[in-house]
Amino acid sequence: MTAILTERLRAALDHDDAIALLRGAIGCNSVTGNEAAVVSYLEAQMRARGIEAVETAEFLPGRPNVWGERKGVTGDRRLLFIGHTDTVHVEGWREHWAGTEREDPFGAPIIDGAIWGRGAGDLKAGICTSLAALSLLDKAGIRLAGDIGFAFVGDEESGEPGSGVSAGVKDYVARIESGAVDRPDFTVYVEPTRLAVYSAQIGFFIADITITGKSAYFGVPELGKDALKASHAVMSALWRHSDAISARAEHDLIGRGFLLITGLQGGGFIAVPETCKLSLIRKLLPGESLDTAAAEMEAVIRGAVQDSEIRVEIAYPAGRDHALGGTAAEIASDRPEVALLSAAVAAAMPGRGLVEGAPFWSESPFFVNRLGVPAVYCAPGDIRNCHTFEEHVDVEEYLAGIVAFASFMAGYCGVID
Incomplete structure (x- = not known):
């Protein structure tokens, strides 16, 4: 049945409309804090594509989310597609690509079968894949039994001052909890996965450590x-701690946990250094407690500083769904919804649709851990070129993703003949 449906959908796909949709989204500068323009664009596209009850609301002044739904005939099940509207910065992009077709980070040129630009993969391709998939079902004359929700939220990316704490999804999830927005039964977060299906993801915390002598x-x-000198002792102890963490366990999909020191600042002007600052990130596996992991790390740090006159301060600047950071999340990889999405992707693009783990943190824990709603990541785009001057998404992969999402919508929600 999947193969027959895939061929029907592939024949009905409007390539030009799908590509124009994505290029228009990339054309909206939505660096974190500046989400309003792309939200306005998406709101118009959602209304034009027959999505009902489209709403926008600011999660912070001048920074809106947008969401809406397509009611099915019976409403027995509810599927949600969600993604973030903000992107990382474009500093240095124009200089890097000066004099080439790629010079404008929001120009969305098509070069060698790929659409380029900031946000192409992370994650405007995923957003547009979900919207174009609904249009594809309409064009193919397929009516759904279940409901489909769409939500596009801001403030996921880190890097901009005072931003990047998942304020957008926190606002949206609170609306679900209050009953203002219907609760989904299954969620697809459209982070780029090269059309793999990620049923597990890492957790993390970032720690900034200030050592003062x-x-x-x-x-x-x-x-x-x-x-x-005290910092050297601390770093040596932390590296040993990381080795111990890695030796504890290995997850089938996301590997081993670890601790990585990412920054060091210190030194004096021909004098004994008074202050040294370290930064680190800790990767957690599903089932690991953020509180326990942080307490372990703090004990290691304080145990390495032998002199009581040297002060240690530890801060956690990247709270997400937890005050210290972001929790790990996992759903069973053999759930029927996971298998259905995997099969839909494989039929649309052979060789894709494998069930894997996310080597990044994004916002599915708000659904899996906070709401108890199963969620996966799946979308076109390659995380390895995102946040770089090489950000692009392959057109073939993007179009296959539309067919796959449409097939999954039909399979999950059911079809009314």
């Missing part, structure tokens, strides 16, 4: 407290 003239170092 006492400065002293270099000729009399015994009068100081060397923060850099």
Whole structure:
């Protein structure tokens, strides 16, 4: 049945409309904090494609979310497609591509079978895949029994001052909890996966560690407290701790946990260094507690500093669905919805649709862990070129994704003859 449906959908797909939809979305500058323009574009597209009850609301001043739904004939099941509207910055893009077709980060040129631009893969291709899939069902004359919701939220990306704490999805999930928005039965978050189906994802926390000693003239170092030397001891202890973490367990889909020191600042001007700052990120596996992991790390750090006169301060600047960071999430990889989506993708693009794990953190834990709603990641685009000057999405993969999503919508929601 999947193969027959796939061929029917492939024959009905409007390539030009689908490509124009994505190029228009990329053309809206939506660097984190500036989501309004692309939300306005998506709102218009949603209404034009027959999505009902389209609403927008600001999760922070000047920063809106947009959502809507297509009611099915029976409403027995509800499927949600969700993604973030914001992108990372474009600093250096024009200089990198000066004098070429790629110079404008929002120009969305088609080059060698790929659409280029900031947000192409992360994750405007996923958003547009879901919208174009609904239009494809309409064009193919397929009516759904179940409901489909669409929600596009801001503030997922990190990097912009005062932003990147998932404020958009927090607002949307709160509306589900209050009953203002209908609760989904299954969720597809459209992060780029190259059309794999990610049923598990990592958790994380970021820690900023400030070690403060006492400065002293270099000729009399015994009068100081060397923060850099203390930091060396801390780093050595943290690396040993990371090895111990990695040895504990291995997850079938996302590998081993670890701790990575990502930054070091310190030193004095011909003097004993008084202050040193470290930054690190900790990868967690499903089932690991953020609170326990942070407490373990703090004990390692404080145990490595032997001098009571050296102060240690630890901050966690990247709270997401948890005050310290983002929790890991997982649903059973053999769930029927996972198998159905995997089969729909494989039929649309042979070799794709494998069930894998996400090597990144995004917002599915708000559904899996907070709401108890099963969720996966799946969409066109390659995370390895996102956040870089090479960001692009292959047209063939994007069009196959539309067919796959439409087939999955039909299979999950049911079809009315």
